[in-house]
Amino acid sequence: MPVQRSLARFAADAAGPFLRRALFLLTASALAGAATCAAAETASGNRCDDVVAGGPIDYRGTRLLETADIATPEIRRINVLISTRCYREARDAIARYRQAAPADYQIEFVDTRMLWILVGTEEAEQAVALQLTRHPDFDSMKVLQASILMERRRYAAASKVLDDVARRMPNDLWLLVDRMKIELLDGPRADIAERLKPMLDSPQFPPSVREVMGMELMRLPDLPNKARASAYRTLLTFESATPFAQKMRIIAHASVMKNSDPDVAIELLVPAIADRRAISAAAELKMYLGIAYVQKAAAIDSKSTPRNAALIAKGADQFGLCVLRKSLVGAPGSERLLALVDDWAKGGKPAERC
Numbered sequence: 001m002p003v004q005r006s007l008a009r010f011a012a013d014a015a016g017p018f019l020r021r022a023l024f025l026l027t028a029s030a031l032a033g034a035a036t037c038a039a040a041e042t043a044s045g046n047r048c049d050d051v052v053a054g055g056p057i058d059y060r061g062t063r064l065l066e067t068a069d070i071a072t073p074e075i076r077r078i079n080v081l082i083s084t085r086c087y088r089e090a091r092d093a094i095a096r097y098r099q100a101a102p103a104d105y106q107i108e109f110v111d112t113r114m115l116w117i118l119v120g121t122e123e124a125e126q127a128v129a130l131q132l133t134r135h136p137d138f139d140s141m142k143v144l145q146a147s148i149l150m151e152r153r154r155y156a157a158a159s160k161v162l163d164d165v166a167r168r169m170p171n172d173l174w175l176l177v178d179r180m181k182i183e184l185l186d187g188p189r190a191d192i193a194e195r196l197k198p199m200l201d202s203p204q205f206p207p208s209v210r211e212v213m214g215m216e217l218m219r220l221p222d223l224p225n226k227a228r229a230s231a232y233r234t235l236l237t238f239e240s241a242t243p244f245a246q247k248m249r250i251i252a253h254a255s256v257m258k259n260s261d262p263d264v265a266i267e268l269l270v271p272a273i274a275d276r277r278a279i280s281a282a283a284e285l286k287m288y289l290g291i292a293y294v295q296k297a298a299a300i301d302s303k304s305t306p307r308n309a310a311l312i313a314k315g316a317d318q319f320g321l322c323v324l325r326k327s328l329v330g331a332p333g334s335e336r337l338l339a340l341v342d343d344w345a346k347g348g349k350p351a352e353r354c
Contacts, residue, residue: 047239048086053077057173057204060195066173066206067140070106078110082117083208084239090114105131109140116144117241121151139169146178155182177209181216188220193227196220200234207240218254228254229264236268244277252288256295260332265292283319287327290318294328294337302336304344312344321345 053076057064067079074097081090090110097107108131116124128145131138142165149158159182165175177199184192199205199213214235218228232251236244248268255265269289272278278285293315297308304312316324321341328337 048081048084048089051077051080051084051086051089054080054206057202059176059198062171064171064173064176066209067109067143068169068172069139070109072101072104072106075104075106075110078107079113080206082110082113083206083241085241085243087114087118105135106138106140109138109144112141113144116148121148124148125152139165139172143172143174143178147174150178150181155185158182173206173209177212181212184216188222193217193220193223197227197231200231203238207238210238211235211240211242215250218251225259225261225264228259229261232264232268236272243280244272244275245279245281248272248278248285249281252285256288256291257331260295262292262295262299265289266296286318287323290315290324291327291331291337293318294324294341295331295333298333298337298340302340304340304347308340309344309347312341315341316344 053073054066057066067076070076070079074093078090078093078097081087081093091114094107094111094114097104101107108127112124112127112131115127124144125148128141128148131141132145135141142161146158146161146165149155149161158178162175162179162182165172169175180192180195183189196213196217200210200217202210205213214231217223217231220228223231232255235247235251240247242250252265252269255261255268265288269285269292273282273285273289293311297304297311297315300308300311318324325338325341328334328341331337
């Protein structure tokens with residue numbers, strides 16, 4: 001259910017060894033600036049004050065409900081607070097609710113979900129097992145158990161838990177989402193994009209679900225570039241468990257290193273680098289932007305010409321020619337891109353010693 005743990009790992013690995021080596025060459029001041037991310041990414045109190053409990057969602061002829069067996073509005077709102085990264089507010093609300101209703105065991109669902117996100121999988125797994133020993137019919141906790149099993153890649157066990165829940169809670173939102181994710185392991189069906197896109201686009205769905213659907217759309221191998229770019233843009237329009245900077249890392253890697261869509265990458269990266277929410281990722285995003293400029297230049301001409309020289313110069317302007325060359329080593333078609341940059345360097349200023 002919580003997506004940020006797996007997405008954080010995805011983003012950490014996204015750069016690859018060559019980009020990580022290039023990033024090492026950045027100046028100390030750039031890295032120090034990136035380290036100030038915490039203040040820029042802290043969820044504001046005003047935004048969290050606006051969070052409301054989720055209600056029913058109409059989807060393809062079915063009425064869905066997140067945590068369908070939890071009716072208490074306070075617990076339902078806490079669940080949405082967690083999905084929108086309002087962790088301090090969620091923690092305080094949990095404490096208040098425990099004091100007001102000490103006998104209500106359903107508060108353990110949101111507490112365990114917070115434990116998974118902020119502490120770790122093993123600890124959450126133990127907490128889920130304890131709660132299901134005490135309350136074996138708590139279906140939302142079982143869905144959380146299935147999500148943890150999926151993170152452990154124990155898909156058969158997760159499917160078994162979900163099948164059990166489906167007998168009593170067939171319209172639970174995360175039951176549907178987790179089953180769709182398991183289905184995608186066998187390869188996307190022809191209609192999968194049509195099923196995922198409405199869940200990303202509609203504000204009816206909680207941000208955690210919208211984020212999962214957007215990430216799954218991005219990974220579809222045969223998705224047209226226009227639809228993929230639309231998914232990128234939509235993911236950046238709402239607050240969710242994954243901070244803006246982390247989303248931009250993932251989108252930059254996908255658009256530059258996997259799908260080689262430099263026009264979309266440039267469109268999204270230029271404003272993101274200037275956005276204070278992305279300060280923690282600014283250096284890495286500039287690396288991707290430099291690659292995207294060279295990719296766009298290579299699509300115009302294979303050698304440096306008046307038609308593409310300005311784009312190559314923009315790529316080199318990000319952190320200098322040496323860093324650009326090192327970052328290109330890990331990019332798709334690296335030999336062609338490096339040859340283009342070297343050709344450009346011959347005709348301009350003396351090349352830097354790399």
